[in-house]
Amino acid sequence: MTQGSDLLSLTEHRDGIWHMKLSAPRANALEPVFLDTIRAALDQIETTAPSALVMTAGRNFCSGGDVARFFEAVKAGQGKAYAQSVVPVLQEIVLRLTALPAPVVIAARGANTGGGCGFLFASDLAVIHPTSFVQPYYARVGFAPDGGWTALLPERIGAGPSLAWLQEDARKSCADLRALGLASHVSDTPEAKAFSLLDDVNLATLATAKTLVWDAERLARLDRRLKAETEAFYQRIDQPDTLKGMTAFLSPQEA
Incomplete structure (x- = not known):
């Protein structure tokens, strides 16, 4: 079974192992149509009793929210309205990947920044390329953290380090991510390595372990924290200092 678009392709690799390849413009910038497409792909996967999900992308995994789109929305007085079309959908995807009763493996190259890091935080295993890096950018731009930076990352590496x-x-860097436990493997061919991690293992056992760790109580707590991130994002998006931060962030790129 295969589903494709300009934004992603979804293929059943074998025996219930699904492959979602992200291919949206601007390094998979998290725009509304792209997020809705990911949500629809998860709808399809969840109807099939999946045994695993492997997520891959291009030379950069995900650049997070499109700052230019937020900038234009804020200048037009539509900052919160645009955020409402982006942030809660991202948060839903992060929660659903975490709750999926099957291992989620990502293969990442290059940049993974801002809210796009939610895919990494929600994964059970991550294989990264030596060029991979992660950066929040919130303190520079002025947005409140989303994508699980305060809701999910502390579960992975602790509250203080987060x-x-x-x-x-x-x-x-790649080495930092390995040291933090956010990446399980480093490979020049992360996509192939990601699929190989699912060979010769009992995927039902991996799924059982995941559902025991992410039980109903822990998932409910994550849901509350993701919702708190969303509300904080709404409060920050229209602030004057956020507009100033976006302006400074975009100016070097425009120049």
Whole structure:
């Protein structure tokens, strides 16, 4: 079974292992139509009792929200309205990937920034290319964190390191991500390695382990925290300092 568009392709690789390849413009920038397409792909996967999901992309995994689109929306007095078409859908996807009763494996190259890091945080295994890096950018742009930076990342690496990362707006390299436990493997061919991790293992056992860790209580707590991120994003998006931050962020790119 295969489903394709200009934004992503969805293929049943074998025996219930699904492959979602992201291919949206501007390094998979999280725009409304793209997020809706991912949500529809998850709808399809969830009807099939999947045994695993592998997510791949191009030379950059995901650049997060499109700052230029947010900038234009805020200048037009539509900042919150545009955020409402982006942030809650991203949060839903992060929650659904975490709750999916099957292992989620991502293969990432290059940049993974802002809210796009939610895919990494929600994955069970991650294979990254040596060029891979992660950076929040919130402190520079002025947005409130989304995509699980405060809701899910502390579950992965602890509250203190998560907060320090956000406050420093640090760029974490391939080696850093390995040390933090956010990447399980480094490979020059991360896509092939990601699929190979699902060979010769009992996928039902992996799914059982995941559902025991992410039980109803823990998922409910994650849902509350993701909703809190969303509300904080709405409060920050129309602030004057956020507009100033977006302007400064975009100016070098425009120049």
